[in-house]
Amino acid sequence: QGTNVGFGASEHDTSQPVEVSADSLKVNQDDGTAIYSGNVVIVQGQMRLAAAEVIVIFNKDRSAIDMLKASGGVTLVSGPDAAEAQNADYAVETGNVVMTGNVLLTQGTNAATAERMDLNLETGQANLSGRVTTILQPAKN
Amino acid sequence: CGFTPAYGPSGGAGVLQSQVRLTDPVGRDGYLLNRRLEERLGRGGPSARYAMKVTPIVTQSGMGSTSRGLTTRFQLLGKAKFLMTDPVTADVLAEGEVQSFTGYSATGTTVATLAAERDARQRLMTILADMVVDRLLVAASGLPS
Amino acid sequence: QTENQAALLVADRVLVESDNRLIAEGKVEAFQDGVRLTASRIVYDRDADSLTIEGPIRLSDSNGNLLIADSADLDIELRNGLLRGARLVLDEQLQLASVQARRVEGRYTQMSKVAITSCQVCGEDTPLWQIRARNVVHDEEAKQIYIDEAQLRILDVPVFYLPHLRLPDPTLTRARGFLIPEILSSTLLGTGVRMPYFVPLGDHADITFAPYLSPVTRTIEARYRHAFRTGTVSFDTAISRDTVQRDTTRAYLFGEGAFDLRNDFKLTFDIEAVNDRSYLSDYNYSDKDRLDSELRIERVRPDEYITGALIHYESLRANESNATLPTIVGNVEYERRFLPAIGGELRYDVTAHSHFRYSETDVDGRDVTRLNAGVTYLNRWTLPAGIRAGFTGSVWADHVNTVQDSTADAMITQLTPQAAVEVRWPWVRNDGQGGGMLLEPVAQIGWTGGTRPNIANDESTRVELDEANLLSLSRFPAPDRRERGWVGAAGIRWMRYAPAGWSAGLTLGRIWRDTADAEFSRSSGLMGETSDWLLAMHFTGANGLDLVARGLLDNAGRFAKAEIRGVWDYKRLGLEASYVLQSADPAVARNRALSEWTMDATYQLAENWTGSTLWRYDIVDNRLDRAGVGLDYSNECIDVGFSVSRRFASSINIEPTTNYGLTVALKGFSTGGSAKEYRRTCR
Secondary structure, three states: OOOOOOOOOOOOOOOOOOEEEOOEEEEEOOOOEEEEEEEEEEEEOOEEEEEEEEEEEEOOOOOOEEEEEEEOOEEEEEOOEEEEEOEEEEEOOOOEEEEEEEEEEEEOOEEEEEEEEEEEOOOOOEEEEEEEEEEEOOOOO | OOOEEOOOOOOOHHHHOOOEEEOOOOHHHHHHHHHHHHHHHOOOOOOOOEEEEEEEEEEEEEEEEOOOOOEEEEEEEEEEEEEEEOOOOOOEEEEEEEEEEEEEEOOOOHHHHHHHHHHHHHHHHHHHHHHHHHHHHHHHHHOOO | OOOOOOEEEEEEEEEEOOOOEEEEEEEEEEEEOOEEEEEEEEEEEOOOOEEEEEEEEEEEOOOOOEEEEEEEEEEOOOOOEEEEEEEEEEOOOEEEEEEEEEEEOOOEEEEEEEEEEOOOOOOOOOOOEEEEEEEEEEEOOOOEEEEEEEEEEEOOEEEEEEEEEEEEOOOOOOOOEEOOOEEEEEOOOEEEEEOOEEEEEOOOEEEEEEEEEOOOEEEEEEEEEEEOOOEEEEEEEEEEEEOOOOOOOEEEEEEEEEEEOOOOOEEEEEEEEEOOOOHHHHOOOOOOOEEEEEEEEEEEEOOEEEEEEEEEEEEOOOOOOOOOOOOEEEEEEEEEEEOOOOOOEEEEEEEEEEEEOOOOOOOOOOEEEEEEEEEEEEEEEEEHHHEEEEEEEEEEEEEEEEEOOOOOOOEEEEEEEEEEEEEEOOEEEEEEOOEEEEEEEEEEEEEEOOOOOOOOOOOOOOOOOOHHHOOOOOOOOOOOOOOOEEEEEEEEEEEEEOOOOOEEEEEEEEEEEOOOOOOOOHHHOOOOOEOOEEEEEEEEOOOOEEEEEEEEEOOOOOEEEEEEEEEEEEOOEEEEEEEEEEOOEHHHOEOOOEEEEEEEEEEEOOOOEEEEEEEEEEOOOOEEEEEEEEEEEEOOOEEEEEEEEEEOOOOOOOOOEEEEEEEEEEEOEOOOOOOOOOOOOOO
8 A cells, every 4th residue: 555654664464473472471271372471472573462460362263363452551563653551452364553641642742642542553543532632843943 | 684894894995995906097187087096996006906907088179059050068088997916826806887967168268167177087087986886886896816 | 033832722522643744523622722622522633743623612811802703724822823804802802703813823814804893793683783804814922903995884884994994903902003982062162172182102191192183173182191110290281272262282291190109198180271261161170260279298107297288379260360269378287196095185276378469559469478386185084973074175376477568467366265164965875787876965165264465367367167166266268367266166966877668867056156256257157246047968878869068047047058968879879969158248258148959869760861951040130150960871882972061150260051962982991991891691
């Protein structure tokens, strides 16, 4: 499509492998979910997501990660842009991230706060809602 | 019929005697008005029971015009707002406005008109002061002592 | 260029579409360095640093200007850009509507095809007045409105055209420029136009020139005002050449000032000069018939009063010559009050007075200088049964020096002892909340020693009797005359005050003396051994009526003197009336009785219409002295006043003249008065 990506590094590929590191891991056998807690860091390509606790939900045949549910204060960094919030749900398949609770988005010199942000890592489109406040720093021409 | 001597036992006016402290006068009008009030009520010292501020406002109007356009009579219209407060709590104890006028003729010589005007102004202050005292005497029995 | 400040954007939803585009929607607000903008949608293009805004847009800045538009393209600092379907509202009263407005540097607003008005516009109906213009620039910093090809329209009918027009914006005070022109017309000076032009001179002074031109006169009026740190001065002057007095220049100067000096002294001066006796009345500058220029220093403290004045008089009266009038007067008064330990008050008075007449002829050219010093002791006591007794005792030393008057002693010195005992017995009834009734009989017996010296009576020829000097040791206004011998006075005072209802007062009194005083003339009410009855009353009704009256009733039951003043403010009527009666009394140069009433009324005819009228009628001469009628229309955007008044008096100095006045003030500019009080609403 050629439009430069709004949020994050350009051309984020959601099919890249996801590495997860954390202080501890607890696996739940019966529903097949894994709970990482303590300084959890998830890296996928140029995207990096840090949180206090992340629940990893696999698809039925446990062949790929379906959903990452991060909570306890989340920071998502991609290229020059970063976003913080209380919680973030990352549907790896579609590349959609839903961040809720004191969302703070910083893009270069511009910053914005909102109640909720719907972000698509592939298109870079971010939808903030709930009395959004944006600070537009004029470019230093 | 409810009447009693103001300075008698149940008249209440005794509480005013030398207990009203006036704010400093402004201009000759204020001086003459305060002088008459202190003549009637005595002067309240630093620990007086009541504090009072009386502000006179005087305007003049010409009357008595003759067919040759002379103004032969002038009237000084006086209003005085009075505000009595408790010096400690600043509660308003008595307030109001009194008004009257005095007249003087301008058919005499220049110095006769000058003397008549200054005397009319002094008389106006005396009348306004006496009217304020009347209002205080009537309200006296209701004042905190 | 101030460093660019960050702009704050708040909205319900923000879509970060791409690196370069951000879309804010839903109750969008933008704040930038005192400027606030609200809109329904804003698209922020980061590369171009521009905002594309969809309305309804409201852009308001720190000094109260408001810009409303349908849509706009602005820079991120909201300082530059284009607004479509724009309406600029200045200080909530003046509206400039245009198809398109351009904002430049956050300071200028350029508008094209503009309609300016401060009238309330409801729907599509045309405003009462509007100024149509090809283009308009509003300079926010200089607070000026520059208008090109301005066309004034009344009810959409073009009435006036100006290629260029500059008007001050409503928030500008002390703007240099033309004030409201007046059309004045009088039977004496014809119809003319007065165009005041205001020039501020720095922050503390200003001058207003007002050329006044008519077929009869070419006049320039000027007012100069200057405020200093410790005082202010103001001068009014006018210079004319007219056909009323051919080939002479007529001029007047009135000036006044007041200054605070060291330790509480105040200096005031007042100058009144004119170079021809009928100028002030012909041009309606002043109806004074005697001019007094005075220089005075005064200090007032609770226990001390000091004043010193030098006064110069000039009479404009046809029947008076300035040579035989005291035209130079000097006056010094000093009073000091003490409260001795034994109670009561001790009062020291010193007065010095001198008046000078140019004429050297005997008696007519008399000059008098007097020095008076006195010490007075007064005290009051409460006796049993609530009787209030008062004592006043004083000794006066008078020294009078008379020049050029063979009928009076050249110099006299006299000591005058005085004493008086006063008794008051106030009875009260307290009805609560400060209301109630008072009944107070009063009486006084006084004695003044010494016999009247043979000196002229220049100052005490006009004596008045009222409630203030019913009880008094001397009712003469100046020390060149004193009442002598035994004088008794008695009266009764009644007063009712009700905070909610009506209040009233009555005073009745009379004076008795052992020997009649020849100096008292008939109209003073003090002639003979028993004075006229003094009758004084006041009434304040709950319905806005206020009446004060005083009269002197002679023994034959006729009023030798009566004065009544009434004010009645009731719903839409504002009435002020006064009546004065004075019996004929040649001793005070009143050969004919004076009986005159004056009435001054305003009536609110309709919501915006006020009628006013003024009448003065002399009953004795059965003559209308002056009459006037006025009509005023005022709404939120215009003030039109029309008045006609006529003075019938005539003498060699005064012409009977009728004055017509028409003023039209467009509200909303800082000269036209504020348009905020009259807010109409669209029905």
